[in-house]
Amino acid sequence: xxxxxxxxxxxxxxxxxxxxxxxxxxxxxxxxxxxxxxxxxxxxxxxxxxxxxxxxxxxxxxxxxxxxxxxxxxxxxxxxxxxxxxxxxxxxxxxxxxxxxxxxxxxxxxxxxxxxxxxxxxxxxxxxxxxxxxxxxxxxxxxxxxxxxxxxxxxxxxxxxxxxxxxxxxxxxxxxxxxxx
Numbered sequence: 001x002x003x004x005x006x007x008x009x010x011x012x013x014x015x016x017x018x019x020x021x022x023x024x025x026x027x028x029x030x031x032x033x034x035x036x037x038x039x040x041x042x043x044x045x046x047x048x049x050x051x052x053x054x055x056x057x058x059x060x061x062x063x064x065x066x067x068x069x070x071x072x073x074x075x076x077x078x079x080x081x082x083x084x085x086x087x088x089x090x091x092x093x094x095x096x097x098x099x100x101x102x103x104x105x106x107x108x109x110x111x112x113x114x115x116x117x118x119x120x121x122x123x124x125x126x127x128x129x130x131x132x133x134x135x136x137x138x139x140x141x142x143x144x145x146x147x148x149x150x151x152x153x154x155x156x157x158x159x160x161x162x163x164x165x166x167x168x169x170x171x172x173x174x175x176x177x178x179x180x181x
Contacts, residue, residue, distance in 0.1 A: 041101040050063065059176055061177060073086050083180055084179045090175060127139065138181065
C-alpha cells in the first residue's frame with residue numbers, strides 16, 4: 001500500500017510538471033507571436049472600435065479605422081462624414097486599440113503606399129486640411145513626389161484660387177494627417 005501511495009504521488013508530480021511545462025511553452029509561443037505583430041496589424045484588427053489617435057502634443061483624431069495600407073491608415077472621424085488619412089509614423093499614442101490583430105496577408109486589398117493615396121486625393125481635386133509638424137494648411141494637393149507634395153494653399157478655405165493663395169511644398173515626413181474638407 002505504501003508503494004502505491006508513493007507511485008501515485010510521483011505520477012501526480014509528473015503530471016503537474018508536464019502541465020506546467022506545457023503552460024510555459026504556450027506562453028512563450030504567445031509572446032513570440034505577439035512580438036511579430038506591427039501597429040498596422042493591430043489597427044487592421046480594430047474593426048468598428050472607436051479609437052483616439054494622438055498625433056503629436058495637440059492633435060487628436062477620434063473615429064473608426066476604414067483601411068490600413070502600406071504606411072498609412074484611413075479613418076472615419078466620429079460624428080462626421082470626414083475621412084482622415086494618417087501616416088503610421090505620425091501616430092504617437094492610440095487609445096482604445098483592442099489586442100486583436102489582422103496581418104496584412106489576411107486582407108483582400110492591395111497594399112497601396114501613402115503616395116498612391118495622396119495622388120488619388122490630388123486627382124479628385126478635393127479641398128483638404130493638411131496637419132503637419134509645422135502647423136496646418138488648407139488647400140488642394142497639386143502634385144505628389146517621392147518624398148514631398150505641393151499644395152495650392154487656400155488660406156481662407158475658398159474652393160478656388162484667391163489672392164493670397166500660394167503653392168507650398170510639404171515634406172511627406174512632416175505629415176500628421178490629411179482631412180477632406
